[in-house]
Amino acid sequence: MAKELTKREDNYSQWYNDIVTKANLAENSAVRGCMVIKPYGYAIWERMQAALDKMFKDTGHENAYFPLFIPKSFFSKEAAHVEGFAKECAVVTHYRLKNDPNGKGIVVDEDAKLEEELIIRPTSETIIWDTYRNWIQSYRDLPLLINQWANVVRWEMRTRLFLRTAEFLWQEGHTAHATKQEALAEAEQMLYVYSDFAENWMAVPVLRGVKSPNERFAGAVETYCIEALMQDGKALQAGTSHFLGQNFAKAFDVKFLNRENKQDYVWATSWGVSTRLMGALVMAHSDDNGLVLPPKLAPVQVVIVPIYKNQEQLDAISEKVAEIKSLLEARNIRVKFDARDTHKPGFKFAEWEFKGVPVRLAIGPRDLEQETVEVARRDTLEKETLYIKNLDQKILNLLDQIQKNLYQKALDFRNLNTHKIDSWDDFLVQIEKGGFLLAHWDGTAETEQKIKEETKATIRLIPIEESPKEGKCIYSGEPSAQRVYFARAY
Amino acid sequence: MAKELTKREDNYSQWYNDIVTKANLAENSAVRGCMVIKPYGYAIWERMQAALDKMFKDTGHENAYFPLFIPKSFFSKEAAHVEGFAKECAVVTHYRLKNDPNGKGIVVDEDAKLEEELIIRPTSETIIWDTYRNWIQSYRDLPLLINQWANVVRWEMRTRLFLRTAEFLWQEGHTAHATKQEALAEAEQMLYVYSDFAENWMAVPVLRGVKSPNERFAGAVETYCIEALMQDGKALQAGTSHFLGQNFAKAFDVKFLNRENKQDYVWATSWGVSTRLMGALVMAHSDDNGLVLPPKLAPVQVVIVPIYKNQEQLDAISEKVAEIKSLLEARNIRVKFDARDTHKPGFKFAEWEFKGVPVRLAIGPRDLEQETVEVARRDTLEKETLYIKNLDQKILNLLDQIQKNLYQKALDFRNLNTHKIDSWDDFLVQIEKGGFLLAHWDGTAETEQKIKEETKATIRLIPIEESPKEGKCIYSGEPSAQRVYFARAY
Numbered sequence: 001m002a003k004e005l006t007k008r009e010d011n012y013s014q015w016y017n018d019i020v021t022k023a024n025l026a027e028n029s030a031v032r033g034c035m036v037i038k039p040y041g042y043a044i045w046e047r048m049q050a051a052l053d054k055m056f057k058d059t060g061h062e063n064a065y066f067p068l069f070i071p072k073s074f075f076s077k078e079a080a081h082v083e084g085f086a087k088e089c090a091v092v093t094h095y096r097l098k099n100d101p102n103g104k105g106i107v108v109d110e111d112a113k114l115e116e117e118l119i120i121r122p123t124s125e126t127i128i129w130d131t132y133r134n135w136i137q138s139y140r141d142l143p144l145l146i147n148q149w150a151n152v153v154r155w156e157m158r159t160r161l162f163l164r165t166a167e168f169l170w171q172e173g174h175t176a177h178a179t180k181q182e183a184l185a186e187a188e189q190m191l192y193v194y195s196d197f198a199e200n201w202m203a204v205p206v207l208r209g210v211k212s213p214n215e216r217f218a219g220a221v222e223t224y225c226i227e228a229l230m231q232d233g234k235a236l237q238a239g240t241s242h243f244l245g246q247n248f249a250k251a252f253d254v255k256f257l258n259r260e261n262k263q264d265y266v267w268a269t270s271w272g273v274s275t276r277l278m279g280a281l282v283m284a285h286s287d288d289n290g291l292v293l294p295p296k297l298a299p300v301q302v303v304i305v306p307i308y309k310n311q312e313q314l315d316a317i318s319e320k321v322a323e324i325k326s327l328l329e330a331r332n333i334r335v336k337f338d339a340r341d342t343h344k345p346g347f348k349f350a351e352w353e354f355k356g357v358p359v360r361l362a363i364g365p366r367d368l369e370q371e372t373v374e375v376a377r378r379d380t381l382e383k384e385t386l387y388i389k390n391l392d393q394k395i396l397n398l399l400d401q402i403q404k405n406l407y408q409k410a411l412d413f414r415n416l417n418t419h420k421i422d423s424w425d426d427f428l429v430q431i432e433k434g435g436f437l438l439a440h441w442d443g444t445a446e447t448e449q450k451i452k453e454e455t456k457a458t459i460r461l462i463p464i465e466e467s468p469k470e471g472k473c474i475y476s477g478e479p480s481a482q483r484v485y486f487a488r489a490y
Numbered sequence: 491m492a493k494e495l496t497k498r499e500d501n502y503s504q505w506y507n508d509i510v511t512k513a514n515l516a517e518n519s520a521v522r523g524c525m526v527i528k529p530y531g532y533a534i535w536e537r538m539q540a541a542l543d544k545m546f547k548d549t550g551h552e553n554a555y556f557p558l559f560i561p562k563s564f565f566s567k568e569a570a571h572v573e574g575f576a577k578e579c580a581v582v583t584h585y586r587l588k589n590d591p592n593g594k595g596i597v598v599d600e601d602a603k604l605e606e607e608l609i610i611r612p613t614s615e616t617i618i619w620d621t622y623r624n625w626i627q628s629y630r631d632l633p634l635l636i637n638q639w640a641n642v643v644r645w646e647m648r649t650r651l652f653l654r655t656a657e658f659l660w661q662e663g664h665t666a667h668a669t670k671q672e673a674l675a676e677a678e679q680m681l682y683v684y685s686d687f688a689e690n691w692m693a694v695p696v697l698r699g700v701k702s703p704n705e706r707f708a709g710a711v712e713t714y715c716i717e718a719l720m721q722d723g724k725a726l727q728a729g730t731s732h733f734l735g736q737n738f739a740k741a742f743d744v745k746f747l748n749r750e751n752k753q754d755y756v757w758a759t760s761w762g763v764s765t766r767l768m769g770a771l772v773m774a775h776s777d778d779n780g781l782v783l784p785p786k787l788a789p790v791q792v793v794i795v796p797i798y799k800n801q802e803q804l805d806a807i808s809e810k811v812a813e814i815k816s817l818l819e820a821r822n823i824r825v826k827f828d829a830r831d832t833h834k835p836g837f838k839f840a841e842w843e844f845k846g847v848p849v850r851l852a853i854g855p856r857d858l859e860q861e862t863v864e865v866a867r868r869d870t871l872e873k874e875t876l877y878i879k880n881l882d883q884k885i886l887n888l889l890d891q892i893q894k895n896l897y898q899k900a901l902d903f904r905n906l907n908t909h910k911i912d913s914w915d916d917f918l919v920q921i922e923k924g925g926f927l928l929a930h931w932d933g934t935a936e937t938e939q940k941i942k943e944e945t946k947a948t949i950r951l952i953p954i955e956e957s958p959k960e961g962k963c964i965y966s967g968e969p970s971a972q973r974v975y976f977a978r979a980y
Contacts, residue, residue, distance in 0.1 A: 030564075030620050031557045031608065039552035039636060046553060062529035063536060067521045068610075068641055068657050069580075072587070074520075076595035090559075091584040091598055092610070095645040097562070097577055105566035108581055108607055117598055118521065120558075120582070120610075130520050140832070146529060151558055151641065155585040167558050342630070 003354055007288050012232040019282055020161045023291045023355050026278075033159040033166030040355065041278065043299035045169070048277060049149065051201050051296075052171065055193050061145040061173060066127050068151075069118035074126040078251040081125065084218020088155040090120040090166075120153040125219060125244070125270055128174045129252040136176060136266055138257040143186070144176040152274075162279035163236075163490055170274035176266045178258060180245075183267035184222075187243040190271040191224040194239035202277065203294040203406040204228045204284045205414055206238055207436070207485060209461030214445050217270075221245035227460045227485065229414045230283040233434015235460045235487035238280050241271035279490070285379075285406050291356030292378055294406050295399040301334045302395060303352045307345050307364030314339070317363055324361070324373070324391060331392045333399070353378060358402050359395060379405050420483070427474055427486075431455045436487050440480035442473035451475055457486045493844055497778050502722040509772055510651045513781045513845050516768075523649040523656030530845065531768065533789035535659070538767060539639065541691050541786075542661065545683050551635040551663060556617050558641075559608035564616035568741040571615065574708020578645040580610040580656075610643040615709060615734070615760055618664045619742040626666060626756055628747040633676070634666040642764075652769035653726075653980055660764030666756045668748060670735075673757035674712075677733040680761040681714040684729035692767065693784040693896040694718045694774045695904055696728055697926070697975060699951030704935050707760075711735035717950045717975065719904045720773040723924015725950045725977035728770050731761035769980070775869075775896050781846030782868055784896050785889040791824045792885060793842045797835050797854030804829070807853055814851070814863070814881060821882045823889070843868060848892050849885060869895050910973070917964055917976075921945045926977050930970035932963035941965055947976045 003022045006014040021027050025041030028034075037045065053063075069092065075082045096112030121127065128146075135141060153167045162168075173190060177183040191208055198206045206226035216223040220242035228238050249255070249265040258264045285292040295301050304321050308314040321337050328335045336357075338348050345362065352360055362374040373391065376383040379402050386394055417435030421427045430437055441447060441459065451474075452458055461484065468482030493512045496504040511517050515531030518524075527535065543553070559582065565572045586602030589595075611617065618636075625631060639661045649655050663680060667673040681698055688696045696716035706713040710732035718728050736755040739745070744756045775782040785791050794811050798804040811827050818825045826847075828838050835852065842850055852864040863881065866873045869892050876884055907925030911917045920927055931937060931949065942948055951974065958972030 029557045030561060030617065031559045034557035034559060036557065036621055037555040039554045042554045043552065062533065064529045064532045065527040065659065067519045067524035067526070068643065069521045069524060071520060073595060075587075082596060087587055088585065089587065090582045090608070091587065092580045093583045093598065094581040095578065097565075097579065097581065097609070105563060106572060108583065118580070119587070127520065131526055153558065169555065 003290070003350075005288065005290060005354070008231065015288075016279075016283060017161065019286055019291050020279075025282070025291075026161045028161070031166075033156055035161050035165050035167075037169075037275070040299065044281070044293070044297055045275060045278060047297045047299065048197075048201070049171075052193075052197055052273065053149075055197060056147050056171075056173065059145075059189060059193060061147045061175075063148065064146050065148055065150070066124050066131065068121055070121050070124070070127045072117045072119055074130060075119065077126065078219050078247055080247070081219035081251075085122045088157075089122050090153045090155060092118040092120065121150070122152055122154045123270075123272075124148065124150070124152075124172055125174065125248050126252070129248040129254055129268070132174075132176055132266070133252055133254045136254055136256050139178045139259050142176055142178045142256065142266070143182065145173075145186075146175065147171055147173045160279075162275055162282070165275075168275045170272050172270060172272040175269045176249075176254070177269070178256065178267070180267050183245075183269050184243050187222070187224055187241045187269040187271065190241040190269070191226065191239075194241065194271070194273060195226045197273075198226055198228065198238055198277075198280075199407065201294070201296050202281050202284070203296075203403055203410060204238070204280060205407060205411040207461055207463070209463045209485070211240075211461060212445075212448055212459045212484070214448055215459065217242045219244060219247050221247065225461055227487075227489075228280055228284060229410075229417060229436060229487070230280070230490070231413065232283075233417055233488075235436065235485075235489040236276075236280050236283070237460070237489065238277060239271070239273040242269060244268035244270060284410050286356065289381070290354030292406070293356035293358060295358045295403045298356065298358050299334065300336045300352075300355075300357050301399055302328060302336070302359045302361060303348075303357045304335065304337045304361045304363065305345050305348045305352070306337075306339060307362055313365050314341075316365070316368055320368055320388075321363060324363075324388065327392045328395060331396055333392070333395060349376075359398060377402055379409075421474060424474055428455065431457050431486070431488065434488065436460070436485045438483045438485055439474040440471040440482075441484045442476045442478035442480055444476075444478075447473060447475050447478075451486070456488050458489055460485045460487050460489060493780070493840075495778060495780060495844070498721065505778075506769075506773060507651065509776055509781050510769075515772070515781075516651045518651070521656075523646055525651050525655050525657075527659075527765070530789065534771070534783070534787055535765060535768060537787045537789065538687075538691070539661075542683075542687055542763065543639075545687060546637050546661075546663065549635075549679060549683060551637045551665075553638065554636050555638055555640070556614050556621065558611055560611050560614070560617045562607045562609055564620060565609065567616065568709050568737055570737070571709035571741075575612045578647075579612050580643045580645060582608040582610065611640070612642055612644045613760075613762070614638065614640070614642075614662055615664065615738050616742070619738040619744055619758070622664075622666055622756070623742055623744045626744055626746050629668045629749050632666055632668045632746065632756070633672065635663075635676075636665065637661055637663040650769075652765055652772070655765075658765045660762050662760060662762040665759045666739075666744070667759070668746065668757070670757050673735075673759050674733050677712070677714055677731045677759040677761065680731040680759070681716065681729075684731065684761070684763060685716045687763075688716055688718065688728055688767075688770075689897065691784070691786050692771050692774070693786075693893055693900060694728070694770060695897060695901040697951055697953070699953045699975070701730075701951060702935075702938055702949045702974070704938055705949065707732045709734060709737050711737065715951055717977075717979075718770055718774065719900075719907060719926060719977070720770070720980070721903070722773075723907055723978075725926065725975075725979040726766075726770050726773070727950070727979065728767060729761070729763040732759060734758035734760060774900050776846065779871070780844030782896070783846035783848060785848045785893045788846065788848050789824065790826045790842075790845075790847050791889055792818060792826070792849045792851060793838075793847045794825065794827045794851045794853065795835050795838045795842070796827075796829060797852055799855075803855050804831075806855070806858055810858055810878075811853065814853075814878065817882045818885060821886055823882070823885060839866075849888060867892055869899075911964060914964055918945065921947050921976070921978065924978065926950070926975045928973045928975055929964040930961040930972075931974050932966045932968035932970055934966075934968075937963060937965050937968075941976070946978050948979055950975045950977050950979060
């Protein structure tokens with residue numbers, strides 16, 4: 001009855017792929033590395049977008065739209081940025097096709113070669129800061145608090161649905177400020193917006209901190225990030241917020257007249273989350289029965305399945321369901337009545353379970369008599385029979401409970417899989433088991449690199465602590481300012 | 491005080507460009523033919539998107555996302571489509587850049603040449619129908635009612651902000667059906683969704699009809715369209731809905747098992763509107779004082795400007811404004827209090843007038859005493875003084891009135907500029923004055939082409955009429971089945 005699903009312990013990676021494709025979230029397309037986001041997956045992404053968009057606007061940001069194309073020369077302007085971004089990307093060289101003179105379909109028209117190649121944006125700092133130059137003259141024009149929802153392309157060689165695709169959807173915030181302090185505060189604020197979203201909407205607990213210089217965004221002075229732990233013990237970077245200093249302002253000559261009537265370069269931040277969050281959502285909560293969705297992001301929160309033997313029974317049930325449905329919808333609960341007569345209840349149960357719908361109601365003739373309904377929750381798979389009276393309030397409470405339970409479960413898992421490590425031997429043993437390893441590091445890129453080479457573990461983040469405790473580096477034995485989080489990561 | 495704005499009668503085209511750029515709707519970017527949609531312009535587009543998206547969902551459609559790239563060979567599969575679309579487009583030929591060996595920035599890495607070039611989608615029929623092949627097996631999988639919000643690229647040589655740009659934003663619906671009748675009904679339904687949106691949200695009256703074969707979408711069997719009349723007497727195509735027959739199903743081999751248990755090709759529609767609507771919105775209502783926005787799409791519906799001489803007065807006014815603001819906001823009216831102390835009221839009046847805010851409230855010390863407020867409406871530029879009591883209801887009524895007045899004004903203009911023409915001489919005279927010319931046509935592509943060559947007028951649409959009246963072609967004198975709408979167009 002249920003769709004075939006690989007078990008997590010058998011092959012975690014295949015399990016993930018099965019869920020994404022068989023729950024109709026996404027699939028690979030005819031174009032290498034590019035995915036099709038299917039309606040059910042896109043409906044979840046839309047809910048993510050709506051929640052994030054409101055948070056951005058509540059913190060004073062406005063949306064805008066900048067070109068898909070970036071002139072090649074723009075990338076050379078910021079030294080670190082070009083190293084990080086201008087290499088693996090899609091390059092537009094021509095602007096016309098023509099009929100093949102040999103009659104074989106169409107070919108590129110060599111006469112229509114661009115004077116300067118255009119790059120499909122892998123991120124938009126360059127084109128945006130080139131634009132900001134004309135928008136900013138004095139401190140009165142600042143801050144500029146702008147966000148863009150867009151598609152970007154990074155030519156990845158090994159791709160995985162949602163987690164790493166050549167084209168992906170994201171939002172990128174690009175703000176401009178008169179002072180360093182204000183830009184730093186903005187970058188930190190957005191870090192908290194992201195962690196708030198991850199924890200309160202996705203029910204995914206995240207660690208907050210900064211990246212080591214090695215792992216920083218290309219062109220950033222400081223990269224703030226949130227990191228989540230997946231069920232296979234690997235970490236996943238779920239969002240980043242960058243303090244860019246004056247790097248892009250200098251590269252694109254964006255100066256302003258400050259309050260002291262002097263010319264100064266503008267301070268910048270950028271921050272983004274992407275459809276990668278969809279991958280984190282799937283991996284954080286789902287189980288061997290399929291997708292598990294937090295109620296706040298579930299396109300369908302409650303599915304109602306009728307149990308009947310004949311049309312008369314279905315008619316009576318449908319009447320009651322219409323009542324229940326409008327009761328629940330009046331409380332803004334998203335309800336679907338699955339009245340298909342082509343499938344049996346058992347099939348429907350398995351299907352909606354697989355698709356992660358948080359609450360299932362089943363209603364049969366005996367329920368009608370007794371004014372009850374069978375309620376099953378997706379997170380615990382528990383069932384109970386409830387009176388229909390006040391069902392709206394009961395379901396609201398239940399959805400809230402499921403949301404909190406998913407978060408708590410993920411938090412317990414992370415706590416169980418976070419280890420303070422004080423010796424290199426322990427590190428080597430523990431890293432094979434997965435999870436976050438909280439260990440001392442001497443702060444050098446060399447040590448970081450050696451640990452990565454020997455264990456595939458990277459520094460996921462350096463916690464922001466008021467009074468960090470010193471110690472000795474797990475690898476080199478040299479002095480360490482504080483513990484940092486290591487993990488293998490997606 | 492006001493921004494410099496060219497008058498319509500002096501140079502309509504420059505007037506349009508002034509409004510778009512000086513009201514901060516959009517501007518040209520560093521990339522040829524690509525625009526930057528600025529926050530104020532994007533906020534209007536977001537409102538359009540939200541209204542349309544709801545209409546699409548209310549008619550049973552779901553959103554999804556398909557790749558930006560289309561393999562070159564896909565275009566050759568549908569004969570008419572390739573002629574119409576595969577020519578002027580952006581072609582990706584490489585996927586990597588490298589450091590210039592001569593040390594001059596970065597260059598395309600010739601080793602990273604794609605085996606098959608990728609085209610940036612100018613429209614997505616091909617990639618979507620290639621995907622649908624795997625989604626559709628039987629009539630039970632139909633209909634597929636899918637929409638996509640996306641960016642597309644058509645390499646236009648002559649571009650104008652919003653009206654014609656190389657990259658633009660749009661939505662494209664792509665539906666699949668089991669029968670011809672159902673697909674036709676879908677294409678017609680979406681035509682009515684579009685005209686409903688144009689008339690009731692944009693306050694732009696539109697004509698509905700079908701295109702002549704010559705003006706059809708490349709690959710369509712029938713193209714339905716809505717056409718609006720701009721203030722300079724030129725027509726603007728505001729949206730199209732295509733009945734595609736089985737053309738794309740045949741090109742991409744999309745068959746299904748029908749109810750009679752036989753294999754058949756799937757029937758298709760596609761339909762879209764774009765950021766071009768922003769151009770129509772600007773040109774339909776704006777005047778020599780700047781932008782005029784219909785209340786339903788205005789990001790700010792009511793702006794409040796305080797009139798004061800000292801801080802004490804401002805404090806007292808601000809207190810009253812806070813009261814008024816929350817009163818209006820409780821009715822979902824979008825209100826902005828312009829309390830900037832860097833600008834005088836006159837400057838603010840001109841600025842908000844230029845930006846098309848439908849209602850302006852001004853409030854000074856005398857208003858405070860008398861519990862009044864001065865209300866100015868953008869559409870008629872009329873002012874009146876109103877008591878603050880029940881102001882929320884009065885403003886709601888006023889916004890409604892402005893919305894209707896803008897529509898009526900545009901409708902009156904169109905009626906005044908629509909002419910039944912019965913002789914070729916009259917046609918030649920009238921086409922110079924602009925407007926819609928309702929005239930008989932013999933139905934041949936030759937006549938259509940000749941009229942276009944001699945007058946630059948095209949057949950904008952053929953009305954769908956229950957009992958069309960016959961006549962004689964304005965140009966050839968041959969029999970004509972019905973009158974059609976001619977105009978010069980954007």
